Amino acid sequence: MNQQDIIAFIKQNDNAKIKYAFADIDGVLRGKIISRQKFLDGLNDGYGFCDVVWGWDSSDTPYDNGRTTGWHSGYPDAPVRLDLTTFRQIPWENNIPFFLADFSQPDGNDLAACPRSLLKRIAAQCQDMGYHAEYAQEFEWFNFRETPQSLHQKDFRNLETLTPGMFGYSILRPSLERSFYHDLFDLLSQFDIPLEGLHTETGPGVYEAAIIHDDVVRAADKAVLFKTAVREIAYRHGLVATFMAKWNADLPGCSGHIHQSLWNAEKTKNLFYDPAQPNRMSELMSQFIAGQLYCLPHITPMFAPTVNSYKRLVEGAWAPTTVTWSVDNRTTALRVLNRTEAYTRVEHRVSGSDSNPYLAIAAALASGLYGIRHQLTLDIPASVGNGYVDKQHGVIPANLSEATRAMAKSSVANELFGAEFVDHFTRSRDWEWRQYVGQVSDWELKRYFEII
Structure with a gap:
């Protein structure tokens, strides 16, 4: 399905919620369930997500040596964006719609710590x-x-x-x-x-x-x-x-x-x-x-x-x-x-x-x-x-x-x-x-x- 088909499906679907996730530096999936309206509102500009996910380890303990984010930056939000081409439904969760996300930016100024953004850049080089x-x-x-x-x-x-x-x-x-x-x-x-x-x-x-x-x-x-x-x-x-x-x-x-x-x-x-x-x-x-x-x-x-x-x-x-x-x-x-x-x-x-x-x-x-x-x-x-x-x-x-x-x-x-x-x-x-x-x-x- 193209983007218009996916948006139409979400609007017409009985599920009033959508799940999304992204992989942190350790490959651990982090994410949320959001409402249908939240999903639609953030398609263009992304969704704010606390950037502590790039400043802690797999056990949620903050690094003491981080530069990307930390106590020094106050752990602000960073814009995460859904990749609509990753749309699928989770069969063991009543077919709730699911999307993968990353911290790639339209202007190419991607978050350097984001693993999926890194792979997309190398795939583009290829x-x-x-x-x-x-x-x-x-x-x-x-x-x-x-x-x-x-x-x-x-x-x-x-x-x-x-x-x-x-x-x-x-x-x-x-x-x-x-x-x-x-x-x-x-x-x-x-x-x-x-x-x-x-x-x-x-x-x-x-x-x-x-x-x-x-x-x-x-x-x-x-x-x-x-x-x-x-x-x-x-x-x-x-x-x-x-x-x-x-x-x-x-x-x-x-x-x-x-x-x-x-x-x-x-x-x-x-x-x-x-x-x-x-x-x-x-x-x-x-x-x-x-x-x-x-x-x-x-x-x-x-x-x-x-x-x-x-x-x-x-x-x-x-x-x-x-x-x-x-x-x-x-x-x-x-x-x-x-x-x-x-x-x-x-x-x-x-x-x-x-x-x-x-x-x-x-x-x-x-x-x-x-x-x-x-x-x-x-x-x-x-x-x-x-x-x-x-x-x-x-x-x-x-x-x-x-x-x-x-x-x-x-x-x-x-x-x-x-x-x-x-x-x-x-x-x-x-x-x-x-x-x-x-x-x-x-x-x-x-x-x-x-x-x-």
């Missing part, structure tokens, strides 16, 4: 270069027979998983939870997040879903909404879903792999595919991969934004640790899949399920375009066999502090995203790290309390 970016993100997550109340009552210990045991690609386990399993597939599709596939992964109560690919901004929209939609559908079944990168040291982590390809403007030719070249990889694809590998150490927090992210990025845990690429090898940072032109793509395997899809996808696209723009040569050979041992071209930072320091001082990051965004984002990651190092963990108590 279009200006003559390319259509087709993207998709897939997620792994664990499901628990818990409630938000029981999680806190148990102090997040001794949690009951949806099903026991390690049972990847199981046909049996989903039949045990068929109501939840089929609700995920069907309700997500009704919410305009169609899945390519859904299955169990190895681990107790863990699922993996691949979202069908789309234009890069729409793909990120769907990925952002997917994570919240899964949680809401889980609530309806008395379950809690977690997208932590690594909730248990003894179990595999949860990925958020990004699948990416560039097509011509008419969307008729996959520009990554060239059957006449080695590995059927076009020169453009080689430049794209070279850019992603070159930029990766400069922008790792975009893919691994939390302290917990780096607990997943360890050797032998189905997640990469080295600056490597390969053809269909799951031990490297980038994995080329190109048996046919239609499905030729690069899988970025660094990103975890805890990533902010807008930022992870923006980082993937921007770094790939960097390689094309600078005509980089792919001088890193493809890894064969165990990519964990190929450390000669660099390794992924070991923790959030190391990764944040590298990004904060990187001229490459500034070129990709702008100095104002890099300053805000790295300050937020520095804050996140400092909240962690100030805590005393259970491990420390068990190890040192009595004996040291």
